[in-house]
Amino acid sequence: MEVKAQAAVTDALFLLMIITGLSIFLFSFTSTYGTDIDASITRQYSIDYVTDSLKTILYSSTLRESENDLTLASASEPEEIDYLLAVIKEDIAESNEDETDKLSGSTKTILKKNIEKIMLPIADQFDYLFFIAEQTTAGPRFIYFLIYKSEFSCFTVQGAEIDCEEEARNVLIQRNESKSHNFYLCNSNADYEITSRDISSFLFNLGDAFQSSAPLLLIKTISDSSNELKTETGTASLIIWPATLIKKENLDLLQCSVFEDIVIEETEE
Amino acid sequence: MLKNFKGFLGPIGDDLPSLIPIIFGLTIFFASFTFSLNKFNEVNSLIDEKLEILKVSRGLRLNGYVSSHENFQELCESIQGTSIKFKAGLVDFSSLRKDSAQSVIRSRDFSFIQNEDKTNRFICLKEGLLEEEEIPDTARISNLVYPIALERNSVVVPVHLVVVAWK
Numbered sequence: 355m356e357v358k359a360q361a362a363v364t365d366a367l368f369l370l371m372i373i374t375g376l377s378i379f380l381f382s383f384t385s386t387y388g389t390d391i392d393a394s395i396t397r398q399y400s401i402d403y404v405t406d407s408l409k410t411i412l413y414s415s416t417l418r419e420s421e422n423d424l425t426l427a428s429a430s431e432p433e434e435i436d437y438l439l440a441v442i443k444e445d446i447a448e449s450n451e452d453e454t455d456k457l458s459g460s461t462k463t464i465l466k467k468n469i470e471k472i473m474l475p476i477a478d479q480f481d482y483l484f485f486i487a488e489q490t491t492a493g494p495r496f497i498y499f500l501i502y503k504s505e506f507s508c509f510t511v512q513g514a515e516i517d518c519e520e521e522a523r524n525v526l527i528q529r530n531e532s533k534s535h536n537f538y539l540c541n542s543n544a545d546y547e548i549t550s551r552d553i554s555s556f557l558f559n560l561g562d563a564f565q566s567s568a569p570l571l572l573i574k575t576i577s578d579s580s581n582e583l584k585t586e587t588g589t590a591s592l593i594i595w596p597a598t599l600i601k602k603e604n605l606d607l608l609q610c611s612v613f614e615d616i617v618i619e620e621t622e623e
Numbered sequence: 624m625l626k627n628f629k630g631f632l633g634p635i636g637d638d639l640p641s642l643i644p645i646i647f648g649l650t651i652f653f654a655s656f657t658f659s660l661n662k663f664n665e666v667n668s669l670i671d672e673k674l675e676i677l678k679v680s681r682g683l684r685l686n687g688y689v690s691s692h693e694n695f696q697e698l699c700e701s702i703q704g705t706s707i708k709f710k711a712g713l714v715d716f717s718s719l720r721k722d723s724a725q726s727v728i729r730s731r732d733f734s735f736i737q738n739e740d741k742t743n744r745f746i747c748l749k750e751g752l753l754e755e756e757e758i759p760d761t762a763r764i765s766n767l768v769y770p771i772a773l774e775r776n777s778v779v780v781p782v783h784l785v786v787v788a789w790k
Binding site for chain 2: 413
């Protein structure tokens with residue numbers, strides 16, 4: 355009798371052990387249940403957003419005689435209006451083959467303003483880049499390369515501000531209060547043309563990025579003397595990623611400078 | 624004989640100590656089972672809501688281009704079979720200050736765009752829902768914003784489609 359009673363307690367303890375194991379499994383399964391689907395829904399939203407943004411950028415109209423924004427109000431006014439893509443193609447067609455800067459300063463500004471307006475609702479959480487490239491035998495040549503980047507300030511635990519480029523430990527990173535974001539125009543060095551490999555290296559450091567691309571047909575005049583035209587293919591791409599700290603060396607990889615500095619300089623020239 | 628019966632509490636009484644871990648174990652099991660079941664139901668309902676709002680927004684965006692108010696209304700009619708309540712429409716974010724765009728999304732204080740002759744607005748509501756109907760404070764709300772190209776007087780202007788859904 356005594357032995358039987360002890361065996362019953364051991365059986366019960368085994369049962370308790372099995373139930374505890376089962377409960378732990380249930381809890382761990384429950385805590386992660388749905389996270390994959392949730393992540394893929396969020397991912398799908400980002401992909402949809404970037405696809406729609408690119409479509410809207412390429413469909414948009416613009417004012418011909420001004421760098422001002424085309425708004426709903428100005429759309430009804432009698433001004434010369436054209437598709438933004440037509441203006442871009444026109445600039446490319448009128449440029450020389452060996453010219454590195456194929457878009458005019460005003461086209462660059464209009465395009466930047468248009469992109470900024472379209473990306474406004476997610477501008478706090480995401481950074482992005484937009485480029486137009488023409489396909490050459492040597493690979494893609496980047497005609498326009500714009501980056502929108504969040505600016506951060508770095509602090510030590512004691513509260514002293516340090517350079518974010520420093521590889522220090524226990525650093526607090528927060529949004530730069532004076533200038534939270536900047537636009538950069540890349541591929542701005544006449545001596546060095548960036549390549550797809552540079553872009554891949556840049557994107558490698560960003561984590562999750564969502565991309566959308568659209569093919570373009572670019573018409574070019576073969577020479578100034580003849581009216582002969584040739585058609586080349588190109589690409590317009592938009593890539594977004596959750597705002598993150600991008601080091602200067604990564605920006606240098608793409609030969610980037612602050613947008614305003616370059617465009618104002620060009621206008622003055 | 625007397626020695627053998629020492630401490631004997633009867634057939635049930637002898638197994639009594641083993642009942643404590645059994646009852647404790649069953650309580651843990653059923654508690655975690657109920658908790659998991661509730662959690663599964665909650666997550667499933669959240670996912671269903673998210674998929675429904677994606678379905679609504681996909682129906683309204685279609686190809687990312689709205690050619691007229693009539694076109695928008697046609698798109699609106701095509702998405703009426705959903706189970707969630709929603710209020711969607713086209714909003715001109717460029718008319719807002721950059722820093723106020725985010726707060727407008729949070730407060731849901733949208734002013735939807737009017738059509739060319741200002742007789743209608745680009746707004747789409749779930750069937751049976753009134754435009755002035757307030758979203759209940761207790762409702763679980765989801766917001767989605769997408770860029771969209773709106774054609775007006777043969778000019779294409781970038782605007783945003785805002786979808787607010789709740790259950």
